[in-house]
Amino acid sequence: MDVFEKLKKAKEKDAKFEQILGSMCTMPHEVARKAYEMFIETNLGDYELFKGTKELEEKAIEWVAKLLHAPSSYAGILTSGGTESNITALWIFKKLSKKKEVIVPKQAHFSFEKASSLLDLKLKVIDCNLYMKAKDIKGKINRDTACVVAIAGNTNFGYIDEIEEIAEICNEENVFLHVDAAFGGFVAPFISKKIFDFRAKISSICIDGHKMGMTCIPCGFLLLREKKWLEEIKVESKCTHTKYQFSLLGTRPGAAAAAVYAIMNYMGIEGYKKMAMRCMDVIWHLAKLLDEKGIEYFEPELNLLAIKVRNAREIAEKLAKLKWYVGVDEENETIRIVAMPHVTKDMINKFVNDLGKVIE
Ligand SMILES: Cc1ncc(COP(=O)(O)O)c(C=O)c1O
Structure with a gap:
């Protein structure tokens, strides 16, 4: 056969x-597919070889940063999706805070269990009803807390946590706040008045292109409020033309960057x-x-x-x-x-x- x-x-x-x-x-939309095919051989792990593709990645990140009202100090990473984005955020905040406890709502996606296992983090699960309210985390942050996770569009109900109010608390307590908008990030800005992005005092946010972004799998984004935080995951590559990587993955599909760039511009x-x-x-x-x-x-x-x-x-x-x-x-x-x-x-x-x- x-x-x-x-x-x-x-x-x-x-x-x-x-x-x-x-x-x-x-x-995936036709436009994304076509772009994906055009860049099928490109590798963003060795971005110095694929300068044009790297530019597309940066432009796509810029588009998302604008959508989510990122400050000028931001940095972004194109990831393989929500799981990688969530793991990377917790990786960075563990290193920055040097602490090992992460507060997550009961409705958090199971990728946080993976992050906890990989990074040896303790998840403090908030037993909240349907979504997390500000009052649910009152008194829960302590000196071991590295980071709080809130969700914009939880996996089982599609509900948005009280992110603005939770961000206020995190700011007062001086802990990082990561927002998982893997699902809601491409919907909520268009149909909801709730503020869940950088207009609230959040530290990072992830959003998936391969969900409501209409692009090809794999595609997610992680945005950080401060570019300097990326240094925490900087690794010297000892084999590629490119000297440094700032991502969990090594070889990364440049086709994903081309596809999402194309569909964002088209849509x-x-x-x-x-x-x-x-x-x-x-x-x-x-x-x-x-x-x-x-x-x-x-x-x-x-x-x-x-x-x-x-x-x-x-x-x-x-x-x-x-x-x-x-x-x-x-x-x-x-x-x-x-x-x-x-x-x-x-x-x-x-x-x-x-x-x-x-x-x-
Ligand atoms: C809220 C949320 N975060 C993260 C993820 C994980 O995304 P992925 O499967 O792209 O890694 C999902 C997947 O459904 C999700 O709903």
Whole structure:
């Protein structure tokens, strides 16, 4: 069999985006794909060899810095996504603070568990309801605290923590505040009045291009308030043409920088705004259909809706048999629907119909 026949066969086994309702990833835009292909061989780990690609990376970082109101002292890193960004932020703040405790809300993404294990950090988990409020961290910061993590668009509910108020507390207590906006970063600026970025006194923020940014996997950004903090992770490369690296990864895809640069320029703020509003329209449509069927859910804040069910894992498995793939939160007994750009009202209509049968 021709190798491409084999590839085709393998792809046939994958779920199709017309069936995927619970993922935070989506079909990359044509423009991103084309740019990715053009730069497929480039390596940002050896950026001195790929000066043009490096410029695209810097321009893409600049675009995100502007979106998130970064001060002129900022620095940014293009990462492989939220996990790498979160690990890198905690790596930097551990080194700067020389402390080993990190405060995270209960809803924090599991990438912080990876960070804790890798960096030997102790996670102090705040038992907050649905999202973290300022009062939840009062009295929790102590002299071992390296950093507080807040979320703009948590993974299971899409809720935004009280970041402005939490930032005030962190500032008073003199601890770093990292904001995980991996999911919300490309939606909240366009549909929410909440301040979660550098307009609040935050130290760093991450945002993913391969989620609502419509670009190819892998693509995330980590932005730091102070460029000098990057020195903490500076490593001399003893083998490449490039002398220093400032990233967790070594070899890094320049194609990711080209793709995200291209799609940002193509979409522009207005394009992303339109897309975010369309996704919200789909999520409100879902809420309306659930209301009609008397199915309970958590009121959505972003384009993510958590449906209350009795046995989330079992329901998700039954739905998978009908070729609907949803997110599962066993702790809260919810199934998660994310209205990513590929999700249409038509898909939602058919899904709710099937959901009704499954939970009967
Ligand atoms: C809030 C949040 N942070 C971080 C991540 C991790 O992102 P990635 O899977 O791109 O590493 C996710 C993924 O869903 C997320 O929802």
